[in-house]
Amino acid sequence: MTKSPEISLCVPNQAEYLRVIRQIAMVVGAKADLTLEALDEGQLASDEAANILMKFAQPDDVLYFDWSVQPGSLHLRSRTRCLLPELPDLPETLEYAWVIIQAITSELDIFLKDGQVHVNLTVTSAR
Amino acid sequence: MLSPGAVNALIVELRAPDVTESRADEIKSEIVAGHQGLIRHFIRLRDPQIYEDLVQIGTIGVLAAIDKFDLDRNVSFGTFASEYIKGELSHFYRDDGTIRISRSVQSHLGQIRTAQDAFVTQNNAQPSFTELENCVNLNRGEIFNALQANYSTHCSSLSDPDLHIDVADSRNEYDFIDEWESVRPAIDLLTPLDRKILGMRFIEQKKQGEIANELNMNQMAVSRRLTAILEQLRHEVDAE
Numbered sequence: 001m002t003k004s005p006e007i008s009l010c011v012p013n014q015a016e017y018l019r020v021i022r023q024i025a026m027v028v029g030a031k032a033d034l035t036l037e038a039l040d041e042g043q044l045a046s047d048e049a050a051n052i053l054m055k056f057a058q059p060d061d062v063l064y065f066d067w068s069v070q071p072g073s074l075h076l077r078s079r080t081r082c083l084l085p086e087l088p089d090l091p092e093t094l095e096y097a098w099v100i101i102q103a104i105t106s107e108l109d110i111f112l113k114d115g116q117v118h119v120n121l122t123v124t125s126a127r
Numbered sequence: 128m129l130s131p132g133a134v135n136a137l138i139v140e141l142r143a144p145d146v147t148e149s150r151a152d153e154i155k156s157e158i159v160a161g162h163q164g165l166i167r168h169f170i171r172l173r174d175p176q177i178y179e180d181l182v183q184i185g186t187i188g189v190l191a192a193i194d195k196f197d198l199d200r201n202v203s204f205g206t207f208a209s210e211y212i213k214g215e216l217s218h219f220y221r222d223d224g225t226i227r228i229s230r231s232v233q234s235h236l237g238q239i240r241t242a243q244d245a246f247v248t249q250n251n252a253q254p255s256f257t258e259l260e261n262c263v264n265l266n267r268g269e270i271f272n273a274l275q276a277n278y279s280t281h282c283s284s285l286s287d288p289d290l291h292i293d294v295a296d297s298r299n300e301y302d303f304i305d306e307w308e309s310v311r312p313a314i315d316l317l318t319p320l321d322r323k324i325l326g327m328r329f330i331e332q333k334k335q336g337e338i339a340n341e342l343n344m345n346q347m348a349v350s351r352r353l354t355a356i357l358e359q360l361r362h363e364v365d366a367e
Contacts, residue, residue: 023271026271027271030270033256034255034256036256036259036274036347037346037350039256040335040353044353044354095310096307096309096310096360099307099329103328125253125255
């Protein structure tokens with residue numbers, strides 16, 4: 001996840017921007033030469049990451065996304081300012097979304113650092 | 128549901144020369160009401176936002192069947208009406224769905240799907256984006272548009288073979304979903320096939336390609352259904 005971003009995006013904490021996030025994930029995923037399935041899951045994972053950030057962000061805050069690629073892999077680093085002083089139990093809080101994001105990512109890291117919640121993940125093509 | 132004999136008797140009365148307009152309306156309403164279960168049986172799309180619209184469209188099919196039904200033929204009204212209900216719903220899915228896809232994009236989707244299937248058959252592996260791009264006569268933008276349309280389309284044609292897969296009710300098979308209380312109402316609305324796909328993907332952790340193989344579907348069809356399922360679950364959570 002150390003590769004420099006292929007594309008960066010910052011959007012308001014509003015659900016209407018999810019579509020933009022999904023579309024960018026698709027275009028960047030194509031540059032990683034993912035399979036259609038991984039392309040689909042890259043979009044879904046980016047969408048879920050955004051939803052997790054929205055859960056912990058201030059209503060008027062901004063969400064940041066950096067996508068980068070390696071052949072067959074799409075990486076996303078995303079973050080926003082966190083409402084909470086510490087993260088709650090994620091499987092319990094995120095419930096079904098936790099199961100989904102775990103199933104579609106090959107790497108997943110959600111943590112709080114310097115008052116910001118980070119969701120970093122990787123989606124890989126399985127051939 | 129009305130018995131075949133009762134429906135025939137009502138249609139005979141309806142076609143009598145001295146039937147009044149109000150009685151004719153009553154008879155039609157009675158036949159339509161007696162076939163609500165049949166209409167709902169054919170509505171595979173459980174999107175609550177347009178579910179009632181689809182029931183109305185199915186009703187148009189029943190009314191058309193009342194006009195066309197031949198009492199002398201050895202077929203029940205229910206069987207006859209089924210074709211009209213399916214026809215009206217198919218027409219809606221194809222031409223009047225809430226999301227319209229242009230013919231060119233539909234054609235591109237068809238090309239992508241065919242190329243993907245051919246690649247999988249030949250190589251026993253899913254094609255990468257570049258490999259797929261090399262198999263179809265489309266530019267990258269056209270492929271993006273087609274894929275976006277695939278993910279955005281939740282309506283499926285009744286002639287879609289994916290809808291006719293014989294899947295036993297997976298409610299018991301996937302009791303794990305009981306733990307997802309916040310999305311329980313949305314899961315209850317899913318078809319057995321959709322519950323099966325949800326469980327295979329996120330609990331059994333099978334890849335879309337594996338699910339497609341097992342259910343004799345195309346990966347893009349699995350993807351489309353998963354997108355629709357997850358949007359429905361998300362909608363349920365957001366509505367809380």
